[in-house]
Amino acid sequence: MLTRVLIGRKAQFAALTAALDRAAAGHAGVVLVGGDAGVGKSHLVGALTTTARERGFAVLTGQCAALGESMPYLPLADALWTALRDPHSTEDEREALEKALAERPVLRRLLPDGDGAPDEASDLGRQQLLGATLGLLGELGGQRPVLLVLEDLHWADRSTRNLLVFLSRVLQRERVCLVGTYRTDDLHRRHPLRPVVAELLRLPNVTAVELQPFRPGETAEFLASLAGTDEEPPADLVERVHRRSEGNPFYAGELFAAADDRGLPSALADLLLARIERLTEDAQHVVRVAAVAGRRADDELLRRVSGLSEDAAGEALREVVSHQILVPSGAAGYTFRHALLREAVYADLLPGERTRLHRAFAAEFGRAVEPGEEAVPATNRHPRAAAELAYHSMAAHDLPTAFAASVRAGLDAERMGAPDEAYEHYDQALSLWDSVPEPDGSAGMNRVELEWAAVRSSARAGDVRRAVQRLRRLLAVIDPDDKALGAEVRERLAYYLHEADQLDESRKWAQEALDLTPVDPPTPARARVLATYVRSLLATPERYDEVPAMAAEALRVAREADVPSAEAAALISLGQYTEATLGPGPEETRAYSDAVRLARTSGNLQVMLRALYVQAHLPYETGDLARARPLADEAVRFTLDNGLAWSTYGINLRFLQFLIAYTDGDWDRASEIADGFGIRVARDVEAVVSSYALFLDVGRGGPRAEHRLQWIEPLWDGDQWLTYIAGGLAAEHRMWEGDEPGALKYVTAALGTSSPTDTGLIRIAAVGLWAHADRAVRARRTKDAAAEAAARAAADELVKTARFAATHSLDGRHDAWMGAEGRAWLARAEAEWRRAHGTDEPEHWRTVRDIFDYGFVYEVARSRWRLAESLAEHGDRDAAADEWRAAVTAAERLGACPLLRVLRDLGSRARLSDDRSRQDGGGGHDRGPLSGLTSREREVLKLVATGMGNKEIAATLFISPKTASVHVSNILAKLNVTSRTQAAALAHRENL
Template sequence: MARWDERPLVGRTAELATLLSAVDRAVAGRGAAVLVAGDAGVGKSRLLDELTGRAAARGLRVLTGHCVDLGEVGLPYLPFVDLLRPVADELGDGAAALFAARSAAARESEAADLGSPVRALRPPVDDGRLQLFEAVATALSGLAADTPLLVVLEDLHWADRSSRDLVRYLLARLTGEPVAVVASYRSDDLHRRHPLRPLLAELVRLPGVERLDLGPLPDADVEQLVRGLAAGVPDRTVDDVVARAEGNAFYAEELLAAGLAGESLPLLLTDVLLARVEQLSPAGQQVLRVAAVAGRRVRHELVAAVGGLAPADLEAALGEAVHSHLLVVDPDGAYRFRHALVREAVLADLLPGERVRLHAAVAAHLAGVPGAGTAAERAHHLRESNDLAGALSASLDAADEARRLAAPAEQLQHLEAVLALWPAVPDAAARAGRSQAELLLDTAAAARRGGELHRAVALLRSAQDLLGPDGDRELRARVHSTLAQALGRIEDQAAALRESTAAMALVPAVPPSPVRTWAAATHARVCYDVGRRAEGDAAAEEALAAADALGLDGAWADVAVSLARSRGGEELPARLEEALARARRSGDPDVEMRVLFNLAIVAYEAGCSGETLRWSDTALARAAELGVEWSFYAAELRHLGVVSRYVVGDWDGSLALADRLARVPEMAAHVRAAGLLVQVGRGDPAAAERIAWARGLVGRLDAHVLLLLATAGAEIDLAAWAGDPATAVATARSATETLTGLWGDDRLAVVRLAATALAPVGDAAATARLTGDAAAEREWTAAGESLMAIARSAVEAHARLIGPHGVEAAAWIARVEAEAARLAGRPAPELWAAAVEAFGYGHVYEQARSRWRLAEALVAAGDREAALEPLTRAADAARELGAAPLLAAVTALARRARLELPGAGRVVETAAVFTPRETEVLALLARGRTNRQIGGELYISEKTASVHVSNILAKLGAGSRTEAVALAAARGLLPTG
């Protein structure tokens, strides 16, 4: 694993700019100084390393001095000895001239040893300090007279008094010199009586001196730092390090090393953190122990009740902890640890008995004082004090609180804590008011609401194992039915069918019951998914009638969606809106999100992207209100919102929605992956990194179809713009194979992949034809034909199994047919015009891409004048979207076709670059002629033909004949006659 200071600087752009501004002022001849403050490990030294490297690259001389913690016994002027030693070593006897301002006596007594900065800086007597200070200032001024100077002083909090006085003098004295002084110090070490504090207050009032506070790195920068330290770090490890490091680079490095080694808190880091704690008095350390056990934040009343200190001693101890920057006071009066890792270190240092006793005391205080703490806090302290029964009850209360607050992730956490405690508490069922199997069902429901579908499946399977074949039939049916829904959402349709069938077999249809009604509704949905329409219709009709009879609005709405989607028709939106009214009346958020998703997707399939956005935005606001933002259908709606914004041309909004939340469940990773469409379309260099991230998730979640499609689509498009047809073809084939295995004949989505991959394949075939490479032309033609077969097979299967396709699919089918003609070497502008029209349903980017190809086809067909209009419109759209690759392709086509495209620059005529004879030779080169053949056709010697070919290659900067032809074509210099 690389050290963090060996990697490129992460973050700190604004802070580095501030420091470089001071350097620039020094270069301009004005003194400047910056005092850099920050906690230990936050990255001060790494930032200063970057600064010194940048300053040296700008031609400055850099001198660096370090202060050292030597306790009460310090070496005077140590940092200045450190920074001037290299100068003295370099100048040797010439160093004497630098200290011309010193007294004659000083000069005579020390002249023999001026090569040693230790002797040079030691004042002979106390009243000679001014001479010494002026000597140092003169030395720095003399050095800066030849080259601007950057003086870096690190760890000023450890500076001795003499060094502090010299810093004060220099910053006042060097204001008119080309010298920049940058001094760093630890802000967390500056207790109230620290000797550096008054000096800092004085220095910031000097002209040209500014203070720079180095705060914690943002989480995104810490994540980038961690991923740069070691390759292939698991996401969970990265998330843990980011959360615990709290923006501290050193802590992040140590935590990563510990995490990769399987440790909790590394010993080195524990020692560093505890060293500061152990400097406190015994009472101060006791306060920290109580606070550490109580939690990250603790109120004064709790410390007073548990700490066992007299009021006066408590006040003094808390003051000591605050002034030492171990605790800070929040605006509401509560105390919290300045950094969570300090708390972790204090906790780790507690003896087991002491920890249990303190947790019990905290739990007793929370229970005895109304409103003193939450149920979650009580549960934690009861569990840590070994009161497991009390912890189980408190965890149940905490889960109920989380449910009321619409916080499914926290509810899941507390319910899983109850499940863990269940075997150790004899009366667990009585305390919970339900059986363990019912609790597993409730826990699975929380997991589903939080987007943890695989966890929900595991919990439901545990419930099945617990119930066994002889358990309560209705409860078993509920588990089977719920499991069928979860399995369907992770693309395991075969298992979902087995579970829904088992649920139907356990409960009779007569008399109607809620369990049977939901079982039938679920079975109908699963049957439609696997193509068993008659069985699905029967189950749906039964569920619909029973739901009406029992007043089960949620079940009615759910089955109504399944029926409406299965049967389609013009009345579909109206039926879905009726289902929405019933779903909202039922209070079932899962069903409501399903109805909203179907309203949005029906609009999308009809080509009504604006309507799609209306429904998806409404649904996402409702999901946030209900606290189910990452439940299955809420995630699908977010994904649909990202894609719809991409389609209508709101690329900024699309990317913002994809990245709105920092962390998402793995089953919602396709939301973030959908942002790749914009990144690739804009030519963002970060797209490749995000594709690699998404591809890694696809490997783990091999049944996540939307993640697969988003990743494969972006990878194909990126390969297309990079001129890499092999990658595009391989990716399209692999994705098709996976999708066919999961969805069988219902794989219409692969048409888009095939169409996108056909673009670079067509380019490769065209290049092969241009250069006369018959073997390459055959290879790429065969590859393109295999892609066309994939697309056409998917269209035929969809028509046979499902019926007519929507407008989006029609547009991609039109694109495939146009690409097929291009692959065969036929311009076919009529096919590209059909693609332009097909994407006119509202897909701004793809319509622009089709216009670009239409213009290309028109040029190839000899109608250059007609090509200008679609080419201009494609360029306008590309500029509006920020689609740099498309704009570059449009501009290149305009140059090749010698069309005056607004904003693309003047057209260069071939005659302005090549002589008439070179133009003739270039035309024959493009046809693959050898030098002998060129000479024969032009009635010149082979040697003369060779000279003309060499001149052409030189003018184009080409290394080969093939490259020369390609470059000439790209620049619009290839003769058209």
């Protein structure tokens, strides 16, 4: 088989085996194998799986089905179920997989014998399943490398496409190779896989392997291999087969097999059907039944639906298999040797025949889903009986059965963490509601409840817009006198509008929901409405003063109605209000701890994640890094254990974990965390995650920051937070590179994205003030009064921005609480503003250093740089040297190259370095006209060459003008020149 695969495929096979090698070495990768139908994708991947097993890989192989979007995670479930029964695996390997699945119930539910019911308390089922899959592959890869093959992705359901994208983006150091195959000829312009493939191929760990048709010589070699001889078939036969097949291996094989009959049909479809027509009548009937069954036909189902006796069905199946129309697949099933065969047979069925066979399959699947029961498969052979029943019933035009099965399939999809497919099933059921008798009884729920199910699935799938549309539609049809239902719909509408950042409308609906819920007695419904309402007030500046009273009311109602999730949400909102207005205290610490406990009790993962985040973020904001670190680590472990590392809060918690390590000076740990953030990004959310790593990239310098910014910058216009984070750090990067205009461009862009009361703007303003201060200092040294005035005026405007953000909260009246870091950045902005005006003193920079000294190692070192410079300017050289040495030590330990570079420049100019040989001119300058100059005289000559006078030289080198004059006189004498101009010319010629 391998020989046949490698005909014309050696380069492609080498690319695939290279991916195996990389995976074995701990570099996960994805290979997308594309090609027309019949070009040999499955043969190529089959050879790869054989090679992988020989190299000790665990092999998981699953296939998609041509059954639309109705069967979520089908290839993953197929791969897991097959691997548990893989005869190539040892008992220990199968037990390891079984154990790994047992520890991940969300994956176990995908299997035929999985159990459990839809989890209506969780909105994070899909993220859990994605995270569990990543964890499973990582665990298996820790034992031996893993090859995961997902075939026929052109038929993939939406959940499988999401899984493919997720794994392609997050697999990095796991010993996993993921291979996906798809038909390129099926990817029409609107095919849902087309943008997915285009997006994935931009990722650095994703490669493409494209299979082309055979060339004439390869067709000849292929036909010789089919004939089992080393001699090539007759040239005219090869020419005829190659021309007719257009180099397609599958068609070439079919044409070659038909050549003995000399009956080469005019159409390829006829060619494929000609193979079927040579079978006996019973065998042909079994093939037609299998074509209706779909991607894989179960042995027992085939026998029952065929209507043949046990012996006749068995004989027919043996005949079909012997002619290689069907091939055994799994423990008790068959697949077509090629999907093109199934398509040709299915298309050839008469309409009535097709309908009858679909009806027969629906009857069989109907036995696995009894009316009124939950959609749990009754047999191990049919893990998705409800979805199959819905599919076959629709094809059989049996709308009542399709309706009921769609509802049950939606529940099944929810249970499996596939909200996209759940929505599709619910949507189909709702479209049939008016076409079936007694729909309430068939569905086991009324129409409003079914609409709620569709809303829930949309939200869980992350499609908040669709959830909002459904809720608006529901609001238009419900009974206006049903205030309880009206309040519930409005509360959810407010919640999802808040998620979509439509804050004004969110507050409006939250207010209406509140007005519709009775004050007494306290009810769970009112508790939830109040929690959502308080959350909306937090984002409404003009209503900010109402938060404390409404939060207290929300807490009272939640406690009396015993709704711990609503109580936790209200505690968080109240804590955030107090923290933002008065600053954090022990009350917020207790409130967030209580919120975590309550959220854990309620089982509401969304509230739990929010509570864990604020609990860890509070000590970080107050500068208590020692307390913040374990809380963040615990929260991240929770997200990993629950498969939620890539949920919104999961990402935010990893960012917080990164920031704590970055702030605490553990840059190696921060680098490990940042490795998972990615560089080559295609979407806004990916760019936001990538931008977090810029803190480290900019701090350490080098080309990595520039490379990351090249990917991020095209996306940040569409995301306010991205522009703020990436734009601010891009400005800092440009300052380290000496590009002040570029830095100020980014500062302006970042400042334009946020409210003027956002305290985060203070850092951006401080970077801009750094640029204006440098301009003002340079202008003073060159006596450019106009440039200095312009820089000072710009600094005046920018410091106003920082001061306003520091003294105003959301309502524009209260003093804002900024946290330790915010106060430090304000102090730096003020010090830079004074530097722009030439009035900064060492005490200003000492204040910056002291405020950052809550544990922010890098910023303390950067503050010491400016403090040492200021001390040297004011003549306190010993104190300057102490600060300088401490800064150099920290910068060297961190690997902060840009900071280290300016520190060394300062040490040289201010003679703070301990290297006396450099100061005294020893070593390295023993040849050329400048060899007689000391290091200090060389520094003076460099400044003379720029046109500086003695006063400017003195200011730059922290010496007196008289000393500068002496140095210039000595230089002129040593160089044997009579003017500064001649000395400057000589310096230029010597490239000083």
